[in-house]
Structures are given as C-alpha cells and as structure tokens.
Amino acid sequence: MKGTEAFEEIIPLLTDEPVIHANGFICRESFNLKDREGNFYMIGSMGLASSIGLGVAVSRPDQKTIIIDGDGNVLMSMGTLAMIAAAAPRNLLHIVIDNEVYESTGRQGTLSSSVALDDVAKSVGYTHTKRVTEKEQIKSAYQELIGKEGPSLLLIKVEPSFDKATGRVHHTPEEITSRFMKALG
Amino acid sequence: MLSSKIFSELLSSKGFNFYSGVPCSLLSGLIRILDDDPQTPYYPAVREDAAVGLCAGAYLAGKLPVLLMQNSGLGYCLNAFTSLNLIYKIPVLVVMSWRGEDGKDAPEHIIMGEINQQLLQTAGMEYSVISADNYEESLDKALQKIKEGLPYTLLVGKGFFDEGH
Numbered sequence A: 001m002k003g004t005e006a007f008e009e010i011i012p013l014l015t016d017e018p019v020i021h022a023n024g025f026i027c028r029e030s031f032n033l034k035d036r037e038g039n040f041y042m043i044g045s046m047g048l049a050s051s052i053g054l055g056v057a058v059s060r061p062d063q064k065t066i067i068i069d070g071d072g073n074v075l076m077s078m079g080t081l082a083m084i085a086a087a088a089p090r091n092l093l094h095i096v097i098d099n100e101v102y103e104s105t106g107r108q109g110t111l112s113s114s115v116a117l118d119d120v121a122k123s124v125g126y127t128h129t130k131r132v133t134e135k136e137q138i139k140s141a142y143q144e145l146i147g148k149e150g151p152s153l154l155l156i157k158v159e160p161s162f163d164k165a166t167g168r169v170h171h172t173p174e175e176i177t178s179r180f181m182k183a184l185g
Numbered sequence B: 001m002l003s004s005k006i007f008s009e010l011l012s013s014k015g016f017n018f019y020s021g022v023p024c025s026l027l028s029g030l031i032r033i034l035d036d037d038p039q040t041p042y043y044p045a046v047r048e049d050a051a052v053g054l055c056a057g058a059y060l061a062g063k064l065p066v067l068l069m070q071n072s073g074l075g076y077c078l079n080a081f082t083s084l085n086l087i088y089k090i091p092v093l094v095v096m097s098w099r100g101e102d103g104k105d106a107p108e109h110i111i112m113g114e115i116n117q118q119l120l121q122t123a124g125m126e127y128s129v130i131s132a133d134n135y136e137e138s139l140d141k142a143l144q145k146i147k148e149g150l151p152y153t154l155l156v157g158k159g160f161f162d163e164g165h
C-alpha cells in the first residue's frame, strides 16, 4: 500500500477528533485529501507531534485524540513514547505512517526498517498496538483501537509514495492554531 | 529567598494550570510542591523539547501551561520555540533556572550560563531575570505577552527559590 492509500482509508473514519499531524509529507497528504478545522498541521518542530497530541489528550480526557505520526518523527522523539505510556491517556490513538524512510527529504532510510516501532510502544507500556500492511486491514484495526482504552498505537507499513507536486498546507501557522482551538471548543 | 509554595500559589492565582519540565536542583522545591498537589498537575518530560510540545498541546486544549527547566535544556528547545511557539502564537511560561550565572558553577554550566540571555534574545524570546523585588511585576509582564500569544521566560538564579532536597 502507498502512504496516500493509508490516508484515504483513515480520513473517512474520522468524526470530530482533533488530529495532530507530523511535519512533512504527513501534513501535506492529509491537507490535500481533506482539510479539517480539527487538523493541527505541525509544519516545523519535527518529532513533537506526539508530545503535542499527548498535551491535548491529557487536557481533554473525554475527547478521543489522534496523532498521525511518521517513522522519522517517532524515532527522533522516542522518549515521548515513554511519556505517553506513563501518562496513559485512555483517549489517545497514535497512528504511525511507517514508510521506513524520511520521505519528505528524499527517501533516506530510517531505522524503522530494522526497529519495530510497535514493539517499542508495546514494551514501554501502550495498552494496545497493532501493525497493518494491507489497506483492507486499516478500517477494522482503527475501529478496534479507537473503541478500546488507550494509549494505543496503530503502525501502518506503507511504501513511499510522496508526490512532490502535492501542495503545501496553505493556512498560516496562526490560522492553524485558531481554527484548531475553535474546533476543539 | 522566595518560598516555592508562595510562587506556586501565585502561578495558580494567575490561572496557570498545567506543568511540565525536566528537573533542576534550583527548581526542586517548586517541582515537588507542584507534583504533590493534584490542583497543579505536573507531567514529567524526558527532554525539554518534549515538554515544549506537551505544553503546546495543553494550551491548544485550553490550559495555561508552565515549563520548568534548566538553562542547559535551552538548546534542545530552540527549534520548538522558533518553528512552533513563535510562529503558531502558542504561548508558554518558561521558568528557567540559570546555572553558570556570573561564571561561577560547575564547568559544564559556564558557557551556557554566559550565553543563555543572548540565545533567548537572538531567538526572539522575551524574558526577565527575576529577583525578590521584581518577580510579581515580571509575572504580570509574562501574562501580558502570553495574552498576545507569545512565550515568555523567567530566568531564575541560584538561591532564588528554596530547594526541596
């Protein structure tokens, strides 16, 4: 499956959840397929989508919160997985689009080709983890995890598929903040 | 010396209600008080930039966050401050201990102690060096900046707070 196909499967499953996106390709793909006010597009601060998502989740315990992360981003802030496990927000689903490369900067390999990020999450204490490799598996895996008490991690193994023509997020960072906060209410 | 208890009560009275950071001995009393009180939830971070992210998320979800850290963590945070807080207008109150002030400290603190103010200035991060005389005024200034969506740092020298160990 291509990265884009993973987004095509996930996006229709979203309802009112705040979704914090990792930088690079992740933001751009999601934005271009379907822009949502509840999407936080983190265009800089590589590695911090997970901690931002954790901050939202613990502050809004009754609101299911989703992080869409990249393997390079997760590897940069692997300690945040421990923070998530320790804070244990039941309402947090951490999705990782794992293409085993830093796709946004030219497909240099990441360590996730030899390090299983779902195993890392499991061993630090995420309550549920799942790995999918086929797009047909995404919907049921997502529904299973979103219905359980987290923190959960859904690792989606994809092939690199970034099209350089995919446009950048065209909201300003300030607009992203204000619309996200408004959507969260 | 200011009592950490009084300072934590002051923070609460100003509306701060979310805390994260990485410990410094100079802030140990303050962190203990925050951590012990369920009214002032303190989320330990593994590194200072992760605390910046955590505080940013909390702010987006309606909290007023405080980040407690040693100046040695400033380098880790610069990318987060410049490519998240400053451009997204996501404020945070940073309480940063100043190790290496006046060139008197363990060797690992000397260089950062000398340059931390310049680093903050260069990054466009406003700050005050707080003292017994100006801490309330500095906190009000910080609140003003936070209302404008900007992060603000209170630099705290050795001996300002009572230590908790």
Ligand SMILES: Cc1ncc(C[n+]2csc(CCOP(=O)(O)OP(=O)(O)O)c2C)c(N)n1
Pocket: A022, A023, A024, A025, A026, A044, A045, A046, A069, A070, A071, A072, A073, A074, A099, A101, A102, A103, A104, A105, A110, B079
């Ligand atoms: C601190 C920092 N280092 C490097 C970069 C350059 N950079 C932008 S996106 C990216 C790759 C992100 O990798 P991953 O999370 O796997 O997402 P992918 O691009 O594969 O979708 C890199 C290295 C950056 N933005 N910030």
Ligand SMILES: [Mg+2]
Pocket: A070, A071, A072, A097, A098, A099, A100, A101, A102, A103, A110
């Ligand atoms: Mg990747």
